[in-house]
Amino acid sequence: MDIKARIIETAIKLFLKFGIRGVTMDMIAKEAGVSKRTIYENFKDKTEVLETCLLHMDRLKNEEMINLKTVGGNIIDTIYRLANHHIKDLQSINPLFFHDLQKIYPKLWKNSLDKKDKDGLSEIHKLFRKGINEGLIRSDIHLEVASRVMLEHFKLALTLELQRNRGYDRNILFENIILNYFRGIATEKGLDILKSYQATTQ
Numbered sequence: 001m002d003i004k005a006r007i008i009e010t011a012i013k014l015f016l017k018f019g020i021r022g023v024t025m026d027m028i029a030k031e032a033g034v035s036k037r038t039i040y041e042n043f044k045d046k047t048e049v050l051e052t053c054l055l056h057m058d059r060l061k062n063e064e065m066i067n068l069k070t071v072g073g074n075i076i077d078t079i080y081r082l083a084n085h086h087i088k089d090l091q092s093i094n095p096l097f098f099h100d101l102q103k104i105y106p107k108l109w110k111n112s113l114d115k116k117d118k119d120g121l122s123e124i125h126k127l128f129r130k131g132i133n134e135g136l137i138r139s140d141i142h143l144e145v146a147s148r149v150m151l152e153h154f155k156l157a158l159t160l161e162l163q164r165n166r167g168y169d170r171n172i173l174f175e176n177i178i179l180n181y182f183r184g185i186a187t188e189k190g191l192d193i194l195k196s197y198q199a200t201t202q
Contacts, residue, residue, distance in 0.1 A: 004042045019096025075131035136190035
């Protein structure tokens with residue numbers, strides 16, 4: 001691993017653990033085993049470090065999504081895997097990371113949200129197209145609108161999962177937010193598979 005990659009990997013670990021405000025360039029240098037001067041030889045400032053971290057995290061996330069989708073199974077299996085993976089990811093991140101990104105780096109926050117929305121919408125669109133081809137989703141839905149609504153449902157489920165003080169169980173969120181919407185766009189075949197799926201997971 002080259003020095004720049006090591007700095008980014010270290011910065012990501014620290015940002016996710018302590019939040020962005022709580023991490024200094026000195027901390028990154030010490031943890032990465034490099035001098036602060038070396039960091040500034042590779043990055044203009046902390047903002048550039050953070051921006052590079054976000055881009056790297058997005059690339060890793062896209063690779064993970066591809067791997068999750070290639071496991072196989074129908075659309076219901078895939079949606080559950082994706083939702084479960086996202087929620088587990090969020091549980092390992094200090095909420096201060098998102099708070100600091102939104103409050104201190106609003107431009108990076110907006111860019112990150114826009115990219116996640118674009119990528120997420122594209123992936124859901126592909127999943128729904130697959131579901132239609134499998135005969136599990138109705139062919140008369142407006143694909144773009146239905147995909148957008150599902151994306152917003154995912155975001156709501158993730159937001160509520162982050163609010164741990166409310167004590168929402170992950171399965172309850174998935175059932176009431178994601179699966180309830182899926183029922184509305186599913187075919188009879190899709191509903192039958194959903195019932196079978198729920199019977200095996202309860």
